[in-house]
Amino acid sequence: MEVQVSAGPHTKGALRHVLGHLLTPLLMCLGMGLAYLGAFHAPEPHDLRVDIVGSGPRAQILAQTLQDKGAGALDVRTVPDRATATAALRDRSTFGAYLPDGAAPELLVASASSDTSAMAVEKVFTKVAATQGRPLKVTDVAPVSSGDPTGQGIFFLLVALSIGSYASVAVIGGAGAVLPMRIRALLAAGMSLVVSLVGTVFAGPLFHLVDHGLGGLWAMSWLYSAGILLIGVGLHTFLKRWTTLGVMVLFVMLNFTSSGGIYRPELQPGFFGSLHAFWNGAGYVEGVRDHVYFGGHALGGNLVVLTLWLLAGVALTVTAGLTEARRSTPPTTATAPTTPTRTRAEAEAEIEEEMEEEMEEAVGV
Incomplete structure (x- = not known):
């Protein structure tokens, strides 16, 4: 006797769920390909x-x-x-x-x-x-450190700081969603301090990417990491499971390609060259170069760029906190809400699922 098994409502629903989430890696593939190949595939000097x-x-x-x-x-x-x-x-x-x-x-x-x-x-x-x-x-007349013979070590340090920062957003935004925004902001500030210290160890005693100026490098690493974390935590309130894709667009696709760590704007298409003037990765890479190799020349402008990104993160986090406060305010009408409320277990399960999805997307790229 042959038994036929048909896809029931549960299977169909699960399939729709999986297909919906497959959209995120597809968009990542498209975005990374367009950004990296567009920025790096054919470097040619102009001006x-x-x-x-x-x-x-x-x-x-x-x-x-x-x-x-x-x-x-x-x-x-x-x-x-x-x-x-x-x-x-x-x-x-x-x-x-x-x-x-x-x-x-x-x-x-x-x-x-x-x-x-x-x-x-x-x-x-x-x-x-x-x-x-x-x-x-x-x-x-201005050689790089002996520990960074290609001159691209600062760029790879930028990559490490960025991954540590935007991956932390998935944890704080997911697992920390039940916490008040002020606590999430403190976690972001604390994590940015840890990430910046790790980066400083990489740059100094571990790999000797620079042979002096570690204090200034740490300060710029903290400014850079804190800006990413605060922007990401603030965006999570509005983007939810799309936050990882959002921060990757901002701090990987557009950031790494315009940082000047591999090719400066004079060797890139105009779009990425224009981003180099104000994007946070460019502020970090050029700021470290100015500080370590060129006696602080033009360092002030790059510090302004990093500070403005940090202030944008503070503003976005404050806005997200106010938005969450409004959402949680009970209705003032006498009529009781008719929609059933979720149990704590259901809410925690949903948060855990969202955090797992974000971490898989963040780490898998």
Whole structure:
């Protein structure tokens, strides 16, 4: 006797539930692909500032020739001497300076500003020197720490801080949903302190990404992490199970790609270059570079960026707390509510399920 089993209402409901939740990883796949491939798949220089050292006709002709051949890739200018060129590299207003000495042409770069930008400049002027039949001497006036030979360690530190921060949002927003907002905000502040301390250990004694300035690096790490956590905790009130996707869009898809940790804006499409001016990841990466390698030049602007993101998180958390207070206020009419209230066990079960879903999404990317 053959027994046929048909899908009942419970199976159909469970299937709809699973399919609904599969939408989140699909959107993550689309978002990550569009963001990372759009930002990194074909780096090309545009308006990349370089200097030709010299004031005579030879320097002027070389600068104009490179400007014309670059067709928008380079922004070529002339500076009178080596000292001026070095100062421009140290204040990060240029990415390379070429000294067209007929016997020994030399290129000055600052790899601590951006190793990939320095490599792009070196590629250009290696060809220029080759036309003279001379090897190119490259001098790095602002080298990176010996523990970070690629100059990208700060970017990977940014990744670690970001994951620790936005994964904590899933826990505080899910498991902590029954807690008052002020307690969740304190948990966020405390967790950001822990994450920033872990990041500082990574950067200093563990991997030696930087050889000085750990105090300032820790302060920027805390500002960065606290901003993410407070924004995420505040968003959870409004987005619920979509919070993980929301913070990933903000602090992974748009953040990592515009941070300048791999390619600076001069090597990226304009959209990501424009985000670099005010996004929190760029504020962190460029702020650490300014602090560690360039004597604090332009550090103030990057600290303002990080502080504004933190204040946005504070404002969003306060707004979420007020919204929750209004939602929990009992009705003032005499008529009793007719909808049945959930038991504590049911509420806790729903919160636990939501937290598990958010943690799977946060950790699984």
